[in-house]
Amino acid sequence: MQTKTTLAHAGRNPREQMGAVNPPVYHASTITYPTVEEMKAAETKPFDGVRYGRFGTPTSFALEEAVCALEGGYRTISTASGLAAITGTLTALLERGDHILVVDSCYYPTRKFCQDQLRRWGVETTFYDPLIGGDVAGLMRPDTRVVFVESPGSLTFEVQDIPAIAAAAHAKGAVVVMDNTWATPLYFPALARGVDISIHSATKFIVGHSDAMLGLITCATEELWRKVKSSVALSGVCAGAEEVYLGLRGLRTLDVRLRQHQEAGLALAGWLRGRPEVAAVWHPALPGDGGHALWKRDFEGACGLFGLELAPCTEAAVSAFLNGLRYFGLGYSWGGFESLIIPTTGSVHRSASRWKPAGPTLRIHTGLEDPDDLIADIEQGFSRLAAANH
Numbered sequence: 173m174q175t176k177t178t179l180a181h182a183g184r185n186p187r188e189q190m191g192a193v194n195p196p197v198y199h200a201s202t203i204t205y206p207t208v209e210e211m212k213a214a215e216t217k218p219f220d221g222v223r224y225g226r227f228g229t230p231t232s233f234a235l236e237e238a239v240c241a242l243e244g245g246y247r248t249i250s251t252a253s254g255l256a257a258i259t260g261t262l263t264a265l266l267e268r269g270d271h272i273l274v275v276d277s278c279y280y281p282t283r284k285f286c287q288d289q290l291r292r293w294g295v296e297t298t299f300y301d302p303l304i305g306g307d308v309a310g311l312m313r314p315d316t317r318v319v320f321v322e323s324p325g326s327l328t329f330e331v332q333d334i335p336a337i338a339a340a341a342h343a344k345g346a347v348v349v350m351d352n353t354w355a356t357p358l359y360f361p362a363l364a365r366g367v368d369i370s371i372h373s374a375t376k377f378i379v380g381h382s383d384a385m386l387g388l389i390t391c392a393t394e395e396l397w398r399k400v401k402s403s404v405a406l407s408g409v410c411a412g413a414e415e416v417y418l419g420l421r422g423l424r425t426l427d428v429r430l431r432q433h434q435e436a437g438l439a440l441a442g443w444l445r446g447r448p449e450v451a452a453v454w455h456p457a458l459p460g461d462g463g464h465a466l467w468k469r470d471f472e473g474a475c476g477l478f479g480l481e482l483a484p485c486t487e488a489a490v491s492a493f494l495n496g497l498r499y500f501g502l503g504y505s506w507g508g509f510e511s512l513i514i515p516t517t518g519s520v521h522r523s524a525s526r527w528k529p530a531g532p533t534l535r536i537h538t539g540l541e542d543p544d545d546l547i548a549d550i551e552q553g554f555s556r557l558a559a560a561n562h
């Protein structure tokens with residue numbers, strides 16, 4: 173089955189649902205059993221089948237089955253948010269005395285979780301340069317259990333050499349966990365590139381409409397799945413019934429939406445690169461970008477999320493530019509149908525690599541609007557920027 177067909181058909185069986193195309197939303201906490209014997213039998217297999225709402229329902233299993241088919245894993249676990257997927261996975265894999273290697277360009281709450289929570293629990297974190305590649309071998313210790321990757325990096329968009337990092341990690345018996353949200357299961361086949369656990373904030377492109385929080389964890393093996401599933405179940409961060417349904421619904425159109433995000437994002441990024449107000453554009457799918465060669469080798473496509481640095485200008489000028497934008501919302505998150513922009517100056521935290529742009533920095537999520545309208549909106553913004561830049 174090709175990917176587009178998987179997107180349309182995986183995780184649903186109309187014949188089991190009176191012909192309805194989509195699986196129903198099971199609103200369930202309690203699951204009742206016809207006999208004591210069946211109740212006791214279910215207890216011996218806590219994570220198989222429908223037992224209690226927190227462990228999964230036919231709706232969450234449908235989403236998990238569909239995503240797992242796309243990722244080519246053993247099984248997928250849905251969680252209450254993307255961050256819950258990250259923290260749930262790390263909590264499952266690490267214990268007191270363990271060491272984890274985390275990419276310096278990770279999503280900031282991932283960094284905070286390692287620095288605050290994991291540290292309190294006796295797990296040591298070493299951050300590493302996103303461009304380290306196979307040299308990560310030099311940072312591996314006998315107690316390194318996990319190598320965490322995220323590519324491209326949050327806000328800064330460096331592309332990591334995942335196959336080289338995975339080879340170095342596996343040589344020392346560590347598990348490779350990836351935040352694969354930017355590329356989605358369609359544009360980065362994480363497990364085929366050596367990743368053991370692929371995580372998505374489905375809040376972004378999978379839900380795709382800025383109206384639900386959802387996380388997904390796909391494990392390459394049964395052993396990893398049992399470990400992560402039992403830990404996530406104990407943490408109580410199960411996905412909500414409606415959220416799971418919105419994830420399934422979004423998944424059906426992921427391919428067509430992503431292609432539009434990609435096309436419009438490249439048009440906008442390419443145009444920005446030629447503007448005198450812009451000092452740099454960070455978009456791995458743009459030829460000449462520092463990560464382009466690795467992106468071309470390992471990825472199947474790009475979304476429309478990228479970063480840029482403005483030529484040095486005042487804070488007031490940046491505000492004048494952003495405040496008057498018509499089609500770009502000023503808001504966190506991304507992956508919805510509508511364009512977003514945020515200032516990122518001062519939001520990048522580094523301890524193992526350097527990040528010191530001279531001008532103000534921004535992040536753009538290119539939505540599904542016509543790119544010509546988006547470009548015209550930004551062009552007007554640049555006029556406001558010039559007028560306010562004293």
Ligand SMILES: Cc1ncc(COP(=O)(O)O)c(C=O)c1O
Binds near residue numbers: 255279351505
């Ligand atoms: C790269 C990345 N990973 C994970 C998350 C967390 O996802 P959620 O907001 O669903 O918890 C985000 C959210 O912005 C993100 O940008």
